[in-house]
Amino acid sequence: MEADLGALVSIAFFDTTHGKMDCRDCHGGEKFAATRAEAHEGMEPRPSATYAESVCAPCHNEMTSTFATNMHADTAGCSSPTDALVLARSTNDEAVIQGLDNNCSTCHVSGCGDCHVSRPQFNDGGLVQGHVFYAEPNSSLNCMGCHGSRIQKEYTGAGESEKTVLKADVHWSPGGMQCVDCHTVEWMHGGEEYDNRYDSPAAPKCVDCHPADDTFLAIGMHSKHATPESNTYLQCQVCHAQDYNNCTACHVALDENDLPFYETESSEFDFNIGRNYAQDDSRPWDYIVVRHVPVAESTFDFYGEDALGNYDAVPTWKYATPHSIQRVTRQTQDGCSSCHGNRDIFLTEDDLAGLSDLERAANKDVVLTEVP
Template sequence: MKKILTIVSLTLIVGILFIKEGRLNRPSEPLKDACVSCHKEVENPDPSHPISAFGCYTCHLGNRYSFDRERAHFSMVRNPGDLRVVDRTCGKTGCHSDIAARVKNSLMATNTGILRTLQEQWLKRKALPGSSPLAMGVGVSDLYGKTPPQNLAIDHYRKMCGGCHLWKKRGDRKGEIGRRGGGCSDCHVLDDEKGQEQEKEAIDHPEMTTRIPSANCIKCHNRSARIGLSYFGRFESAGYGTPYEGAGLSSRRLSGNRFFLDLQADVHFSRAGMECIDCHTATGLMGDGKRYDRMHSQTDITCQTCHSPEFSMIKGPDALADRLAFLNKRIPWKKGQSVALSKKGTPIYNLQKEDGKTIFYRKMDGRPFEMDIQSSNKPHHRLKGHERLSCQACHSAWIPQCYGCHLTYNKSEKQKDWINNKMSPGRWKEARSYLRFSRPALGIRDDLEIFPISPCQEFVSVFDKSGKYLEDESFNIMNISAFDPHTTARKSRGCLECHQDPKVIGLGEGILHQKGGKRVFRPTYDSSSSPPRTGSSTGIDVSFPLDSFVNLKGEPLQSGPGKGVRPFNKEEIDRILSVSPCLGCHDSYEDRIYADFKESDKRFEIEGGLPCLK
């Protein structure tokens, strides 16, 4: 009986396998991957990754030898760029292993700058009751661990900021939020809607590219410093809905249903049509392998890279510039080309020296522009006393300024956590006092250069589970930050705009005048009349105008995180304002009094018979 059952069972199994085999559409000749026996028509993702050479398994894993759907798709990866699997896909040996390691340490993956700044501002400056210690040096990947660090600042990041980094899973939500994240794919993949699983022979594979469109950048860089908006001349306005459309609010909205205004775009876009990648290099974006916590430390490009370039002839059989130009396929290229170098030595292959001319090529379409690099030798760029001035200090037309970011934290409610995608206790809500887009104030960055600064002010109100306001746990943080506004104008500020404008110096909007032989500043906005914040009071408990970063004594009213950013001190303010009386007559950069203004000022004080005194 057992023999009969065994024979019947084996016969049945063989029959099933025979029928199943008959249904399989096996190829008539050997294939690299069995995938293409079903998916016969697959568009190449890009010329550098042809299906005929790479197949599907190389990137998407799975079982390349099986002709059975379930087995073939087992352990398959939909998004090879995901940083959780990238070491087995894009970053495997023989592919982009060096780049994958760099990307994991890049700021777009770690967000260490945001996490460090939040903790420094919130926890270092005020010991909050029951708060956990600072977790300095922590990055996004640490938050995905089994025992992630926790404190109020990190909780805020997880629920309000944690949806915009390279570790985030791509396609987890609809709209702009869903397009963010996904590791390598966040930047290099286009038309993500094509990535849906397609049960058909012809698959329209999402396109991959190194000619990254600015839309891929703006989907993330449209909040905080808002450089992705400012560059293209868009300013996120307050919720007034202007300009009105008839009797209704403006229909033009950013993501999150935010209104915006059209302002002056950056000259690189308005005149040359340059995209983000025309300036920013692979090293600056994907990192150089080091783990930074400040954007300008990782950034590879400077204004001088293009406007005062240093050229080098490309040599070697596998030079980086050769590979980048090959991938671009728009920029004309020849072996041994002379190209500019970035501050970290990255070849700027789209800025070339040709027959004594400096030619800049747009990466998206290869359009050439001949550049005049002689302007760096003009008097206003060599003026003594301006050595610390950054290009942005003079050439930035405007900067987003957000005054009074009001945060409420209610312990009685729950909110979804971006990192674990679960609801957790404590809900944050954000509101703003007012937004401005006026001329940038200036300050000092890293004690090295004069740079545009903008306020970063947080008024945090904490409520317990019964809705009671917790004064001991609530706090104000009055900060400034320094960043490139990406609103470059060809025409720079005039002398008076810096040396006589209290807003630019950091005093705020108002009137600066002399009274009794002393300088006096009368602010336009006055916060000192606001009632202190006690109980249910609506006062902001600040004794100075929100747009005042420093007073005439040089005492900082607001400062940057750590020692990175500060307003001008008294000595610097006095030096700036001392030039003002002279500008009415001496209005040329080439005026000889500016050859050594300190000496000229001394002569003015002690010598007689000068024209100024007549």
């Protein structure tokens, strides 16, 4: 978005509740000025950045007061022992946390405005509707502005797989479902402490809309594989996810000007079923879909050599919930034989070939020794 358009306020804004206020009530600055510099003196372009202490709080306290517990505000929810991308692997927390702070925490939202008035600052901002506030974030401009390489490509069918032709997630097309239809305000605005993003009671679940009722169980495969009583209980995505994005070997560092950058070795759309390495009440399945995360043994070497000394502490193929749902996928198109005996869709020793002993050990609870 061009800078002038990004700062352009529509006349329609002045008919809204927020438009009835004086600009300075939120942004500060000088009311009347002869020059641009004078007008912008003391101005705060992002007055919602401090949430509970921000200008939004007096009127929207029920949301701003809890937002700090939401993982859009920091990295909480992505750092539990079973799902940590890096910390569980760390033998040099100081180095790893320095790298996380410099390179990894910068994409989290920088205020209420990132979802409710402008594109995220991560994408250089820009007012979406001429400063008119909107309750529901725009899926394309707000959510996918940050969640691009995985969610956007999977959900809109923009990814490419060497193994199959990918369609958009059926919920997006023809479903027309927006991100907020599943990721509800109760989850987005926080209020609960949890170690793992999947542990929030408000996290979306397939059964919220697709309960295991008679209609559901009338489908043979569902009665065989989709109930706790099934001999082999499968996560829904095991049958209904299309290929999804997997990244490898991200390295983070600072350049000669102390500016953070990353280099990801590769990314590829693929599909793998793994053993459920963290089975519990919220993830009761025997088999799950797993995605390779971009960590490598040397990811944080710039900050401390061998900082990930416990690289084998958690899998590098992680529990995943791809946004690439279709009724017919390469796991369902030919009935039982689509999966049974089809080594290509399972995470096997073949997928670990060439990897280090530590990475092989990291995935020992995920990889299948025999294909069902």
